[in-house]
Amino acid sequence: MRNIDRTTEDGLCTSCGICAAVCPVSCICFERRNETYLPVINHDKCIQCGKCLRTCPGYAYTYDTKIEKEPLCFSVQAKDKKILKHASSGGVVTAMVRKLLRDGQYHTAFLVLDYDYENQLETKPICEEEILQRTQQSRYIPVSQEKAVRFILENPDKRVIFVGTGCAVHGLCNALKEAGRSREQVLILGLFCDQTMTYSIYEYLKRLKSWNSPVKALHFRDKRAGGWPGNIRMEFQNGTHVHLPANERMIVKAFCKQKRCLYCMDKLNVEADLSVGDNYTKKDDSAEGSSSLIVRTAAGQKSWEHCQDEFFMFHAEYSDIKSSQHLDKKFENQWMNNLVFADAHNGRQVEYGIPCDLKPSGATDCKVGRKDRERLKKQLRKQRLGESRSYGCIRRYRAIKLARMGLGKLLIGLHLYKKS
Template identity: 25%
Template sequence: MQCNNINSTGEISKCTGCQFCEAVCPVGAINISLDKEGFYKPIVNDKCVNCGLCKKYCFKYHAVDFSQCDDNQLLCYSAKAKNKMVLEKSSSGGVLTVIFKQLIYEGYKILGVGYDYEQNISKYYILNSVDDLYQIQGSKYMQAKSGEALLNVLSSINEKCAIIGTPCLMYTISNYLNERCAREKFVLIDFFCHGTPTINLWKKYIRKYGDKFDSIFFRDKTYGWHEYSNTFVSGNKSITNKATDDEFFSLFFDDQLLNESCYGCKYRDSLSQIDIRVGDFWGNKYDHDSEGVSAMLLTTQKGRDIFDKIKEQLYFEKVTFNEIVASQAYKKEYRFNKEIRNKYLKMLRQDSYDIAQIYSKYKKDLPFTKKVKMFAKNNLKRYIPKNLYMFIRRAYHRNNEER
């Protein structure tokens, strides 16, 4: 019999690790596990009855529909939560907590990403209470295991639910719900997506701080929004590491260790799958803000209605689409050097190297221009007056935005 599952040939793009195939398989024939590079990939077991459902929804087999949302529907805002506690604990302007709070009051359940402290991985959880929202605050820069939580949501598509996730996952969920005429019950939210780095990077990095944590504050604002950090807490010990010259952030943002599907990804360029897109409002406009500002794109009437209900809880300003996307991974392609990528993915798997050794070797392998850029990024601030630093940064951002 011809293979009709996600292992059949004819793929037109790479597996994003979205894990939707696992959730949609009616007989539990798909297990998701980390491949040797540290990305979630599906394995089909012998329970498969060749029904073809997984292949039907997997975008490896479909050209992406680039149709954007209706331009007349699109509204763009910068926004930050008025509630200081919410703002402080959120990675950007805290708008997601404000949105989810409102939706919980309206009877929605929330599917969001928290952290599993037993396994040290990011994971999807279903939340029904405003008091639990703190569990999903903070950007975990890695693929999130969707497992039971997504399965649960898909098995009750007649219940109101709001989901936050990467554009690739939201794209598939939206197609699935549209086909079942169940989209109305859902609020779908994604973010401007830089991509997901190998989980092996995270695992190697946290070993520097221990293996069991009571809490981790992801991209926290101890030193401000622009100078974000990770804070690791175990017992009465707390360590905060600034992003500047931090191994995890530097290796992630240098783009060599992302999932292969993230290079040239088209899902993050599409806005048709969601009601709201959020992100950090990077760039010139809020360079002086240290509390955090969110970018919000409202792409449907449902998105606009939600904004109308929460706007009293936000400081906001109407902005243009171009102001938001100028500093975003939107319609931008990343490239990677295959040799470098393979070399460091391999080192991350080897116990003999710790993260400091890997990072130090990595910096030496950078091409000259990148070395200068990284040195400037990591050191400029330490050696020149703050005003001069801000002047250079603003000029850099302005230049980027004009391009």
């Protein structure tokens, strides 16, 4: 199979949309299936060129070992209070985009607009400053970068800012390589990424209670709901809103996880020019939120130096960022998942090699054990329940988990009381 049917059949599509952007005969469209948007090929038109599969970041991704191992790092926070208030973290992405567009350094930036999950999320070209606020915050749902990649490929003379998770960045880099293009004209702002969820998280939250009005907007993390890192905010068509604890998302996220994320090892977005995430290092952080920033390339450094007056900034250690993002544990799970996958697919892995920010030695010799197989099976079982909209099961799981957590807290309280 020389096209992305292989990716979708193995459930490894991240819905990045990049295959559709590179297809020379435009024969790929997207359909909503299993609570996500998946590519469908019109086989009457397909010329079997293999371009989509060569570009796809879903399958057989290989890490570039030449990437900088100890990059320059900072903890940063936007000085602009309005940007900071609406940001997920320290407002790096928005404040940088604003400064770079304002000063004519870049022609446009591709960002996600608004918080409506009824249709497929996508990045769109944003040039006006006034609407930047509506792009802020993290969407923990797959975002199509089809328009962004198509624009970049069709306009080699335009300077573009691309914002995306690790897999989307790999897809863009693959597409540029395939087109024989350098990435000189593109600034890649990479988001740290632990996972994205399918649209089942939105459908689940919609059904969590009987709301008085249809949902208009969902903010996964909003500082208006309890400060940084932010709780869930749901806005309704009748003008009302509710805030839900972030735990409502965390507790069920295993059911809503994208299957591809079970194998992903690139949490810190190693191919980006600048990688950004929440500052969980507990150093130079702030109750209003701040970001960890990794400067990975010369182009990233140049843009950062152009923008740095917009921020409060402190030097940070790469090792602190890595440990605050729990990379070691992530590596162990994800790498073993890759080996279990290879075991069941004639040695074909989802990801090959190891990103520079993870342990380089020993790991490739690991042997898959029964425990590893069982763990992945359990993760996949939960993931299938989300895909098949088994919200009743998920709610029962939530109730049990909440009861257990309540009991745990009660026992700790009793223990402390007895001790005092």
